Amino acid sequence: MSTLLKINASLFANQGQSSQLVERFVAARVAAHPETKVVSRDLAANPVPHLDGARFSAFLAKPEERTAEQQAVVDFSDALVAELKAADEIVIGLPMYNLGTPSTLKAYFDHIARAGVTFRYTASGAEGLVTGKKAYIFATRGGRYAGTPYDAQTDYIKIFLGFIGITDVEFVYAEGLNMGEESKAEALAGAHKALEALAA
Numbered sequence: 001m002s003t004l005l006k007i008n009a010s011l012f013a014n015q016g017q018s019s020q021l022v023e024r025f026v027a028a029r030v031a032a033h034p035e036t037k038v039v040s041r042d043l044a045a046n047p048v049p050h051l052d053g054a055r056f057s058a059f060l061a062k063p064e065e066r067t068a069e070q071q072a073v074v075d076f077s078d079a080l081v082a083e084l085k086a087a088d089e090i091v092i093g094l095p096m097y098n099l100g101t102p103s104t105l106k107a108y109f110d111h112i113a114r115a116g117v118t119f120r121y122t123a124s125g126a127e128g129l130v131t132g133k134k135a136y137i138f139a140t141r142g143g144r145y146a147g148t149p150y151d152a153q154t155d156y157i158k159i160f161l162g163f164i165g166i167t168d169v170e171f172v173y174a175e176g177l178n179m180g181e182e183s184k185a186e187a188l189a190g191a192h193k194a195l196e197a198l199a200a
Helices: 017-032 053-060 068-086 103-112 152-163 181-199
Strands: 003-008 037-042 089-095 119-122 125-128 134-140 168-174
Touching: 003 017, 003 068, 017 089, 017 134, 017 168, 017 181, 037 068, 053 068, 068 103, 089 152, 125 152, 134 152, 134 181, 152 168, 168 181
Parallel strands: 003 037, 003 089, 089 134, 134 168
Antiparallel strands: 119 125
């Protein structure tokens, strides 16, 4: 049995276009592979706290010197990491807000990027420790940005996931969603076709 971790980052929870693409992909994936176990994390319904000085200090504190509050922060992060490591596939719904990645997803990333846990530094540089996984990214945008300097998302997501060891990353784009009904319909149809092929 394989485990699929589904992460939705839309502010509109399951009503967001990226979330709907993720749901469609996961349903198709489970239909093709009924043994798949799905674990869901909705960052709108259950947001991860944004990183601040106190939370970061908790990660840096020696285990034997942590306060109860610091241990609670580490326990929360450890649970996210364990959930990620237990997954064979990671599926992320990625809307674009003001040309960037949702802050809720960045907060999640900040809690799973842990030195000695999900990556380590070696003499030749950083080495990711979360390996052997496949990631699917469903990116939705109001305009058309893929392949242009305005698309800072794609490289950031690839670099971050690669940093922790996830290098097999597949993107599906639905762009031009706010450029008229025809553009929206065409973009979603293309994304649906792409995700059905990936889910098989």
